[in-house]
Amino acid sequence: MAIKQLAKKTTQFIRQKPLDVSLMLLFAIVVIKLFSLYFSVNVDDGNWEHFKSEHNCKLLTSKTGTQRLSWECDDSKIYYRWRQQR
Secondary structure: OHHHHHHHHHHHHHHHOHHHHHHHHHHHHHHHHHHHHHHHOOOOHHHHHHHHHHOOOEEEEOOOOOOEEEEEOOOOOEEOOHHHHO
C-alpha cells in the first residue's frame, strides 16, 4: 500500500512541476558524470621520473623564474605536472 501511495505522490509531483524535476535530473546526471571523471583519473606519478629522463624533459619556468610552469620533452609535447609544481 505504501509503495502505491508513494508512486501516486511522485507522479503527481512530476505532473505539477515538470521543469523542477527535469532540472533535478539534469543536476543528478552532471554530478554522476563528474564523480565518474574524478574517479577515473589515473594518477601515475611512479613512471614520471623514468619518462622524464627517457624523453629528455626540461623544466620550463615563468619569465621571472619563480614559478615552474611545465615540462618540454623531445617528443615536441609539453607536459603539465601539477604535482611537480609545488
